[in-house]
Amino acid sequence: MNKKMIIMTKINIKPRAIMYPSPAVIASAYDNEGKADVCTLAFATMCSHQPPCIMIAINHSAKRKTLEDITLQKEFAVGFPSIDQVSQTDYLGIFSGHDEDKLEKLSLTTTKAQNVNAPIINELKLSVECKVINIIKIGSHAQITGEIVNILADEDILDENGKISMKLLNPIVYDDVLYDYYSIADKVADAFNVGLKHK
Secondary structure (H helix, E strand, O other): OOOOOOOOOOOOOOOOOOOOOEEOEEEEEEOOOOOEEEEEEOOEEEEEOOOOEEEEEEEOOOOOHHHHHHHHHOEEEEEOOEHHHHHHHHHHHHOOOOOOOHHHHOOOOEEEOOOOOOEEEOOOOEEEEEEEEEEEEEOOEEEEEEEEEEEEEOHHHEOOOOOEOHHHHOEEEEEOOOOEEEEOOOOOOOOOOHHHHHO
């Protein structure tokens, strides 16, 4: 018996930046006076295994203090907030470091990173220390590629094998279309394994 195929109608939507899912991360750097500044970003992704690198993008068409600091120092950190830190994460993305000390406002503390000249937010359970290897302007944003030179993780987000557990971290997922935050859903399959059934 032939199965009847249902073909859904595709709708054209005006082009915009889009990625599902997007992380909510917090970039941090020191200014020229050694003061820590931070901002929340949704434009962040892995971009190389060897060397291990991530890419973040910050709007250069606006006056972004964290971008100025990263460009100056050529080093930065990226922290991964947990879902219970969603209000602080949102706040750090709304207001500018040019106008107020956002960390002090939220009673967040920092420690100098171990391998780069950048602040680590102590209250975040996972952070990566990065050295800038490339900055390029693409449209409205400056894309910053950073080589990860160290990873700092709280013990309570590590599994029995000492590996970072996404479930224990419970990071924030951001929807840049509807402007909503989500938590991670349950695991559904093993990567590099579940697809073998189609071989």
